[in-house]
Amino acid sequence: MTTTLGLPEAIHACLFDLDGVVTRTAAVHAAVWKETFDAFLHARVGEPFRPFDADADYAEYVDGRPRADGVRTFLASRGIELPDGDPDDPPDARTVHGLGNRKNDLLLERIRTQGVEAYDGTLRYIEAARARGLRTAVVSASANTRDVLRSIGAEHLFEVRIDGVVAAERGLPGKPRPDTFLAAAHDLGVDPPGAAVFEDALAGMDAGRAGNFGYVVGVDRVGRTDALYAHGADVVVRDLDELRGQGGRA
Ligand SMILES: [Mg+2]
Secondary structure, X not given: OOOOOOOOOOOOEEEEOOEOOOEOOHHHHHHHHHHHHHHHXXXXXXXXXXXXXXOHHHHHHHOXXXXXXXXXXXXXXXXXXXXXXXXXXXXXXXXXXXXXXXXXXXXXXXXXXXXXXXXXXXXXXXXXXXXXXXXXXXXXXXXXXXXXXXXXXXXXXXXXXXXXXXXXXXXXXXXXXXXXXXHHHHHHOOOHHHEEEEEOXXXXXXXXXXXXXXXXXXEOOOOOHHHHHHOXXXXXXXXXXXXXXXXXXX
16 A cells, blocks of 8 residues: 555655654653753853753754763853763763763653653554555664663564664764664665654754655654754654644545
């Protein structure tokens, strides 16, 4: 079958970001980044304290990027440079990896205590896409992707998973570079023009555009529509149910 679910006819594969597209975890990420960065910024002796903005700073410098890249990019925006340190640095180390590990500890604690919720509209969309023969992959910077998918019972919905773990194994740079999406399309056996990218992050839009993908769907949960279009979205929806409603071909 070839019905297209609001996608151009040439699309044969759908590449989904995780946080904010499949799961309601984008706000949790923003909150624990804020806690992490504010503690760090507050402890800088002799510097005025300007807190991390969980909307603007998160969208511009952190969202969608690999953890260490997010730390570097945000700190650079404040003219701060830290040593990278070691990936195993303790969470109180004043290094890029130390801050990243602090954030991840906080995130895992939140997930453990509060659980993870899926966006039902996305799950319905993926099921409809698979029923119509479209190939599916999840593409996320998160090293926790597999556990998160398991916790919502959605692991089986994706034929291919390119996450933080796989990207590290293969040496793939993260979003805004297109490499992780390109790897997912490659593993599905689909050329980039035949694949659609579903993303809520500005860095994800940039990756979709840079990778020459056939269609880029911006998912706007927080009122970021104009920025998503500015970063290359072909269409912006609040929920994938809106796209699913455009199911048939004319
Ligand atoms: Mg996201």
